[in-house]
Amino acid sequence: MIFEKIWAKIEKNKFDKIFCDAFEEVHRSNMSKLENGKAIFRKDGKILKGKNYFRPNLKKFIE
Incomplete structure (x- = not known):
């Protein structure tokens, strides 16, 4: 859903x-x-997520 908002922008x-x-x-x-x-x-x-994994912060691109 976030990516769709980014694409619309x-x-x-x-x-x-x-x-x-x-x-x-x-x-x-x-x-x-x-x-x-x-x-x-x-x-x-x-692929497993390692200890340094972080989720992408895509909200910053639609605000």
């Missing part, structure tokens, strides 16, 4: 930078799952 205002910044925030969050630069996988292939 991009479409309305053509804020390419907002999209790039939001994408970077999600990427940083995904990379925070790694432990010592390596992914740890469950048996089903899902």
